[in-house]
Amino acid sequence: xxxxxxxxxxxxxxxxxxxxxxxxxxxxxxxxxxxxxxxxxxxxxxxxxxxxxxxxxxxxxxxxxxxxxxxxxxxxxxxxxxxxxxxxxxxxxxxxxxxxxxxxxxxxxxxxxxxxxxxxxxxxxxxxxxxxxxxxxxxxxxxxxxxxxxxxxxxxxxxxxxxxxxxxxxxxxxxxxxxxxxxxxxxxxxxxxxxxxxxxxxxxxxxxxxxxxxxxxxxxxxxxxxxxxxxxxxxxxxxxxxxxxxxxxxxxxxxxxxxxxxxxxxxxxxxxxxxxxxxxxxxxxxxxxxxxxxxxxxxxxxxxxxxxxxxxxxxxxxx
Amino acid sequence: xxxxxxxxxxxxxxxxxxxxxxxxxxxxxxxxxxxxxxxxxxxxxxxxxxxxxxxxxxxxxxxxxxxxxxxxxxxxxxxxxxxxxxxxxxxxxxxxxxxxxxxxxxxxxxxxxxxxxxxxxxxxxxxxxxxxxxxxxxxxxxxxxxxxxxxxxxxxxxxxxxxxxxxxxxxxxxxxxxxxxxxxxxxxxxxxxxxxxxxxxxxxxxxxxxxxxxxxxxxxxxxxxxxxxxxxxxxxxxxxxxxxxxxxxxxxxxxxxxxxxxxxxxxxxxxxxxxxxxxxxxxxxxxxxxxxxxxxxxxxxxxxxxxxxxxxxxxxxxxxxxxxxxxxxxxxxxxxxxxxxxxxxxxxxxxxxxxxxxxxxxxxxxxxxxxxxxxxxxxxxxxxxxxxxxxxx
Numbered sequence: 042x043x044x045x046x047x048x049x050x051x052x053x054x055x056x057x058x059x060x061x062x063x064x065x066x067x068x069x070x071x072x073x074x075x076x077x078x079x080x081x082x083x084x085x086x087x088x089x090x091x092x093x094x095x096x097x098x099x100x101x102x103x104x105x106x107x108x109x110x111x112x113x114x115x116x117x118x119x120x121x122x123x124x125x126x127x128x129x130x131x132x133x134x135x136x137x138x139x140x141x142x143x144x145x146x147x148x149x150x151x152x153x154x155x156x157x158x159x160x161x162x163x164x165x166x167x168x169x170x171x172x173x174x175x176x177x178x179x180x181x182x183x184x185x186x187x188x189x190x191x192x193x194x195x196x197x198x199x200x201x202x203x204x205x206x207x208x209x210x211x212x213x214x215x216x217x218x219x220x221x222x223x224x225x226x227x228x229x230x231x232x233x234x235x236x237x238x239x240x241x242x243x244x245x246x247x248x249x250x251x252x253x254x255x256x257x258x259x260x261x262x263x264x265x266x267x268x269x270x271x272x273x274x275x276x277x278x279x280x281x282x283x284x285x286x287x288x289x290x291x292x293x294x295x296x297x298x299x300x301x302x303x304x305x306x307x308x309x310x311x312x313x314x315x316x317x318x319x320x321x322x323x324x325x326x327x328x329x330x331x332x333x334x335x336x337x338x339x340x341x342x343x344x345x346x347x348x349x350x351x352x353x354x355x356x357x358x359x360x
Numbered sequence: 361x362x363x364x365x366x367x368x369x370x371x372x373x374x375x376x377x378x379x380x381x382x383x384x385x386x387x388x389x390x391x392x393x394x395x396x397x398x399x400x401x402x403x404x405x406x407x408x409x410x411x412x413x414x415x416x417x418x419x420x421x422x423x424x425x426x427x428x429x430x431x432x433x434x435x436x437x438x439x440x441x442x443x444x445x446x447x448x449x450x451x452x453x454x455x456x457x458x459x460x461x462x463x464x465x466x467x468x469x470x471x472x473x474x475x476x477x478x479x480x481x482x483x484x485x486x487x488x489x490x491x492x493x494x495x496x497x498x499x500x501x502x503x504x505x506x507x508x509x510x511x512x513x514x515x516x517x518x519x520x521x522x523x524x525x526x527x528x529x530x531x532x533x534x535x536x537x538x539x540x541x542x543x544x545x546x547x548x549x550x551x552x553x554x555x556x557x558x559x560x561x562x563x564x565x566x567x568x569x570x571x572x573x574x575x576x577x578x579x580x581x582x583x584x585x586x587x588x589x590x591x592x593x594x595x596x597x598x599x600x601x602x603x604x605x606x607x608x609x610x611x612x613x614x615x616x617x618x619x620x621x622x623x624x625x626x627x628x629x630x631x632x633x634x635x636x637x638x639x640x641x642x643x644x645x646x647x648x649x650x651x652x653x654x655x656x657x658x659x660x661x662x663x664x665x666x667x668x669x670x671x672x673x674x675x676x677x678x679x680x681x682x683x684x685x686x687x688x689x690x691x692x693x694x695x696x697x698x699x700x701x702x703x704x705x706x707x708x709x710x711x712x713x714x715x716x717x718x719x720x721x722x723x724x725x726x727x728x729x730x731x732x733x734x735x736x737x738x739x740x741x742x743x744x745x746x747x748x749x750x751x752x753x
Contacts, residue, residue, distance in 0.1 A: 099596045121598040129596040133589025137370070139377040148370050152363060152597040180377075196593065 050113055051076055052126070052204045052235040058097050058107030059259075067093040069259040070107065075204065080226065080236040082250030084243065084346065086356075090259035091239040092132060095208045098237065099129045112203050125153065128202030132209045134189045135196070138182035142173050142192050145181060146199055153200040163199060170225060171195040187218025194222060204235045211245065223248060243346040253346065257354040271344045274352045277302055278318035279342040282325055283310040286334035294328050295321075305356050314351050363599035367607025371581055372614065381574070385619035389570040390626050396562060412494040413442045415464030415486075417452035422472020428465070428483070428505050435501065453486050462491030463498035475509055556715055560633040564714055565686035567623040568648055568707045572677040574619050575652035577612035578605070579660035579669050582747070587666060605747045609653060616649040636714060640722030644713040647729040650736035651706040655680070657743025680705045706732060 053075040060068040068090045075081040083091050096102040098109050100116045100123065109116040114123035136145050143164060150160040168174040171191040176184065181192055190210060197205055207226065211219045226249055230236055240246055246253050247267050254264045263270060288306075295313055296304040298321065302314040315321050318341040329336055342348065350356075375381035416432055418425040435441045444461050446452040452464035466484040474481040483502045487495025520526065556564065582604070585591040594604050624641060627633040635641040659676040660669030681687055683698075684707025702708050713728025 096592075099592075101592055101595050118595075118601065121600065124596055125598040127596065129593060131589050131592045133592075135589035135593040137374060137590060138588075139374040140370075144373075148366065149593065149597065151366050152594070152599055154598075 051110075052079075052112055053081075053098065053237060054110040055094075055098060056108050058094065058104040058109060060093050060097060060102060060104050067259050068097070068104070071256070071259075071261045073254055073261065073264065075235045075237055077203070077235050078230065078233045079251045080230045080238060080249050082246040082253040083237065083239040083256055084241065084246045084253050084350065085239075085256035086241050089241075089256045091256055092208055093259075094256070095129075095206055095237070095239060099127055099206055100124050125200070126203045128197035128200065128205045130194050130197035130205070130207045130210055132212065134186075134193050136181045136189060136192050139180060141178050141180050142168065142184075142195075143177045145192060146196060149196045150199050155200060163201075167195045167198055170198065170228070172221060185215075185218075187214045187221070190214050190218060190222060191225075194225060198229070202234070204237060205229060206237045208239050209241070210238075211240070211242065243350070247346055255350055255353050257350075257356075262353040263349065267346060270346060270349045274302075274314070274344055274349055275316075277314050277316055277344055277348065277352070279344070279348045279351065280313040280315055280318040280321055280325065281310065281338075281340040281342060282313070282329065282336060283338040284329055284334045285309075285337055286332075288329055288332050288334045291328050291332050291334075295325060298324060303351060303355055305351055312347075312351055314348055361603075361606075363597075363603035364606035364610060367594070367604060368610035368614070371577075371608060371611035375577075375611070375615065381577075381615055384570070385574045385615055386622055389566060389619070389623045392566060392570075394630065396566070396631075411439060411442050412463070412497045413444070413461045414494065414498050415444045415446050415452045415455045415461040417446040417449050417464060418467045419448060419469045420467045420471035421469075422476075424472040424475045424481070424509060425467045427509075428467055431501070431505055432465070441497070441501075449484070456486045456488050459488065461488075462494035463487040465498060465502060475513065478513060481506075481509070556711070556718055557634060559627075559631050560635065560714070560718075561711065563623070563627040563631060563633050564635075564711055565681070565684065565707055567620050567627075568652070568684070568710050569677060569681045569686045570623070571616050571620045571649065572652050572656060572680060572706075573673070574616040575612060575649060576656035576660055576669070576673040576677075577615060578608040578653065579657055579663075579673070579743075579747070580666050581608050581611070583660070583663065583666040583669050601748070605744060609657075613649050613653055616652065617646055620645045620649060634718060636717035637722040640717035640725035641714065643722070643725050643729050644710055644717070644732070647713075647732035647736070648706050648710040651709070651732040651739070652736075654736040654739030654741075654743055655706065658739055658746065661743055661746030680707060684708045685711070704735070706735065709735070 051074040053073070055071060055073045057070045057072055058068055059066070059070050071090075071094055073081065073083075083094065085091050093102070097104045098111070098116065100109075100118055100120060103118050109123075111123040112126035114120060114126065116123040116127075137148070140148065146164045146167060147160060150164065155163060164177075165174070168177050171194060173188060173191060173195065176188065181189055184192065194207070194210060197207070205226075210226075211222055214222065223245060226236060226238065230249070230251075236249075238246070238249055250267070252264065252266055253270060255262045255270070263273065265273070288311075292304045292306040292311060295301060295311065300316040300321065302316070304314075305312045311325075313321065313325070322339060322341075326336060326339075414432075416429070418429055432441065432443055436443045444455065446455060446464070449466045449468065452466050455461045456464050464486045466486065468482070468484065471481050471483070483506060485495065485499045485502050487498060582591065585594065591604070595601055621642065624633075624635050624645065628635065656673055656676065659673045663669035663672055683701045684705035685702070686707055709728045709731045713725045713732075716724035716728060
């Protein structure tokens with residue numbers, strides 16, 4: 042079996058990685074580490090640099106600067122031993138549609154040099170974990186989107202990696218399959234596997250991750266447990282207002298109001314981070330009404346990762 | 361190398377499952393071979409494959425009519441014409457009108473008397489307007505016979521002037537000369553050069569042309585995997601990136617060799633093509649696949665998607681087909697740009713090798729095989745360099 046021996050230090054150690062594509066600086070000096078049994082969430086909107094960071098960590102791209110070590114082995118596009126310690130689950134459904142679930146697992150298992158008998162046993166175990174035992178001999182082209190996603194994860198688990206890298210594994214899946222995937226990740230974490238999980242779904246990061254890094258514009262803006270991150274913005278609240286109509290200039294006026302930390306205009310409304318959201322409602326309603334728009338809903342939320350993201354980046358997570 | 365074979369086998373399995381490889385590698389070329397056989401299948405038969413159906417009505421019962429009959433019999437025995445005899449001129453004309461024959465010769469009563477008397481004599485040729493070629497052939501035969509009769513009559517007149525024959529002998533002399541064998545005849549020339557027969561040459565060109573498409577598989581497959589996301593998974597596995605390229609190249613070459621050899625065997629069975637000694641032909645087939653794989657790896661390497669690469673490879677394959685003489689014969693010349701470009705195509709070297717082994721033995725394939733391997737090595741090296749950017753793009 043092609044796998045690295047267990048390394049006692051951090052499973053993943055990333056130091057100052059940077060990557061540029063022409064004029065675009067996709068990643069700008071990211072540092073992070075993941076310990077054994079830890080689930081680390083990389084939270085950021087589309088285009089924040091998550092997938093580029095994952096590609097560098099998995100050895101698909103060489104960074105322009107910085108280093109990556111996986112299980113103590115340096116990771117580059119030419120290193121093979123570090124790769125044996127990683128199980129990559131790409132954002133795309135990276136399975137062969139003409140092959141059955143079992144054939145997909147067997148092919149990738151052989152690439153990791155799993156011995157035939159061990160491989161067959163391991164394939165059955167993985168099929169149980171991803172809930173596809175009954176459909177093991179069906180072609181993956183006949184699977185639903187959720188089943189393909191689960192097979193996608195199963196391939197990454199096959200060789201018992203020290204670090205499982207999941208790049209947005211729940212994009213485009215139904216709620217039932219999403220729940221099944223999240224259950225599987227929780228189970229793996231309990232079994233001691235280190236997981237690097239990228240997502241732009243705040244709920245997933247809150248549910249799964251021991252620590253979370255907030256990434257935006259290629260930079261790691263904040264890092265910590267969900268509790269640490271929410272505590273970092275103090276007792277602030279989020280005032281979410283949905284409006285119908287034009288609200289030109291309202292965001293700027295709200296931002297200038299005393300006690301407002303930040304205002305993010307999004308499609309169909311605002312997210313306002315404020316010391317006392319309740320006290321701000323009347324003023325906000327006045328400004329919006331004066332601008333000629335109609336308010337469709339008002340919500341005051343306790344600080345959460347969404348609020349943290351708003352505070353750290355000045356924009357909403359789903360932008 | 362183990363990883364490369366795993367990837368190659370995986371590619372082959374998927375190709376077999378998707379059936380796409382059967383279409384481009386076997387069904388399309390074999391269908392084309394079958395159609396070409398229907399259209400051109402008789403080109404290399406000994407009689408040239410051309411037979412003209414002509415009616416013959418000899419009402420004249422003299423020596424001129426008999427002489428023409430014997431000429432026609434010779435033509436019929438040679439396979440050029442298929443003759444249907446009629447009792448009279450009306451029946452011969454009606455047969456042309458009814459489409460029973462494409463043309464008819466009519467030798468009217470009194471033709472021999474007219475020839476002997478030195479009067480105007482006429483062989484009538486009736487032709488179907490929709491069968492101009494047969495009518496022309498019939499006319500040419502009649503003209504030829506009339507010329508020989510006229511020559512004979514002239515000879516008789518000369519003999520009379522010289523006092524060696526009487527006036528009553530002129531007709532007999534004319535008759536005798538018209539039936540005499542010609543002083544010189546044109547016989548079919550057996551090919552003594554090392555050229556392939558036309559059916560084999562055509563199939564060889566077509567086989568290499570279609571093989572160029574299967575030879576483009578490695579690039580298409582790599583780009584296809586990138587689009588479906590599996591390429592990143594392969595590159596994240598603990599194997600060298602070169603194993604991915606190597607595996608895909610092995611799969612493409614296996615399919616190409618099988619496709620090319622299958623087409624050669626099929627055309628041998630259905631078109632009687634002659635590929636020379638099997639060992640030499642197989643060597644040339646393998647080397648042609650190596651060269652084609654190298655050329656096509658360059659053709660698709662700058663593309664970003666499998667669709668773009670497919671389009672680029674099609675353009676290159678058709679260009680190579682033209683330059684290699686697959687579609688239209690090129691003017692034979694050893695100089696000039698066209699000649700240089702011709703020598704840069706796998707088609708040309710494959711054909712050249714086949715010509716050599718057809719005339720000689722399997723060992724005569726070696727020069728062309730070496731040329732193909734060099735072509736494959738040079739273009740393949742460039743293709744591999746470019747493939748690195750495809751993998752990491």
